[in-house]
Amino acid sequence: MIIVTTICVILILIVLFYGLFPGLTNSNDNSDNNLIIQNQTSHFTIDIENGTYLSGEGKSKMVDSNYSTLESYENFTISGYEAYEIELDNGSWYIVSLYKVDYNTPSSDWVYNSDVDEDGNAYIFFNSKGEYYGYFINIPSSSDPSTFENLSFLTSIFHYNH
Structure with missing residues (x-):
């Protein structure tokens, strides 16, 4: 009777352990995990001021500032810079x-303007009309064919609070 009771208690503990901690078991079937990772999309938002921001799919990290x-x-x-x-x-x-x-x-002047400068750098310039400050945002061009792609990308992620 003691042996049967001990075996039953051990079986109940094993079932409870794997039921409460399923992540501790090693499984070679990661298809569910891969499916979740493949369906996730990263999103970035870079706040500028008063509801004006850069936002889109992907990841961003600050690489320089002054x-x-x-x-x-x-x-x-x-008077300031962030990259x-x-x-x-x-x-x-x-x-x-x-x-x-x-x-x-x-x-x-120039409440909002987007274009490509003489060096092929895509830019957006904006300020609130009559204000003492504004912002200049640019993407340095790496080659001539990418110039207008850079401008369309920059304008697609730019959200301006008029």
Whole structure:
């Protein structure tokens, strides 16, 4: 009777152990886990200000920053800088730079503008009309054929609170 009771208690403990801790068992069948990983998509959001942000599918990480005066010109000063590496799920990646621009007088020009500069760098410039500051966002071009792809990518991830 003692042997049968001991065997029953051991069987109940084994069933409870594997029922409560199923992750501890080694299984060669990872098909469920692979399915979950394949269906996950990463998403990034980079806040700029007041509901203006960069957002899309992929991953981002800050790779450089400077929050002091970088360069001064006659009418404005670049007062801050952040650079992000954005890696998309398809393996392509971009370096996106955000510059904060402070004006000596309120700027009512260029409330929003996106284009490619003479060097092929895609950019977006925006400010709130009449404000003393704005932002310049750019993606350095790695080659001429990618220039307009960079601009379409940058405008696709940019969300602007007018």
